[in-house]
Amino acid sequence: MVSRGNGDVIISFMAYSEAALQDLNLIPQIPHLPIHPQVDRLNTIVAKLHLAANASGLHAWVDRHEVRRAQNCNGNVSAAKKNLGFFGVQGVTYVLDRIYPMRVDQTDLTSLEAAREQDIAKEHNHTYLDHLSLAALCMDAHAQSQPLHAHGPWHRCEGQLEDLFLHNGPHPVFIEEQGIFLGLGHLVRGETTFRSGYKLPDHYTHQYFAFSAEPPFELMALSPEFCFSSQQAPEDCESIQFASSLLRTGDSLLVGFGVQDCDSFVHQFDLHEVLRSLVPIQH
Known part of the structure; x- marks a missing residue:
């Protein structure tokens, strides 16, 4: 969750089943809807979070037309985008994509506006499961460092997995x-x-x-x-x-x-x- 500085609260999350998408009112409530075997679980969903308080309590929801799939738009669209860290420098929004070697992407959170959904979807659209088509939140490499030396910082650590990284x-x-x-x-x-x-x-x-x-x-x-x-x-x-x-x-x-x-x-x-x-x- 991150504040954009203008009062908007931005959330990123992952839906591991179609039932979760139903709970968010992103797809219709279909009785006995099966869990799709190829869940797109490697890419985060990003959206604005709306909040309202009344006598019955605090209510939170997302607008279907403000929901985006984080992805590369000028490269491999299926490359995993998860565990993202948003931060701002001099009015520019960056996304920490990988820690070692460092990869930082640049993005534009104004693309979450509902009015921009259709224009974005014409160029960058992705089917999430079988029942939801999402416009993209484009995240493309801004800075990418090389490994610092022949081995990573966790070389020879006990319990090392082959693909271990932070x-x-x-x-x-x-x-x-x-x-x-x-x-x-x-x-x-x-x-x-x-x-x-x-x-x-x-x-x-x-x-x-x-x-x-x-x-x-x-x-x-x-x-x-x-x-x-x-x-x-x-x-x-x-x-x-x-x-x-x-x-x-x-x-x-x-x-x-x-x-x-x-x-x-x-x-x-x-x-x-x-x-x-x-x-x-x-x-």
Whole structure:
């Protein structure tokens, strides 16, 4: 979730089934609608969030015509766009696409306006599942760094998976005193294979990371890996946990994170301790 600075609140989310799209009123309520076997789960959906309060409480919804599929528009449209981090520099909206090697895209959030849907769809349109056609929110490479050295920052780490890399979590925050952006990513150290053959990642760890506040947005430093302790067993960590929000308030950082895709919590960090934990990356 990110504010555009004009009062709009922008959300990004993923729908893993057609039932989820029905709950958002993005497709009609069709009885016994099956879950499509080829769910487009590698690309985030982006939309404006509308809020209204009345006597019955707070209501939130999205407008079908303001919903977009994040994608490359001048390259591989099927390239995965997920775990995105939006941030602004001098009035331009950038999107953190990958942390290492750094890839930052540029986008235009005014394309979420309902009046622009049809014009965008004429050039960039994508079928999401079988029942929903979405205009694109174009995200095309603005800056992309090369690997810093022959091996990644996690070379020879215990539990290394073949395709291990740091995924983004929440939107990065600007740390004015340091002139850097601070983000929080996660790594997956293992996976569970079920009888059906379906594989589910587990054993998550997290790292804070810092990158420069001007193009080409170079990765500068990383914290040690850590995990959030379990509420039931504080000496241990839940195997599946995901940090999805990061907020600075004074000298503290508030991190919202989910556990087992079921429960949510907020953890408070001391900002200065986090900054002291950052270890510069060797270029």
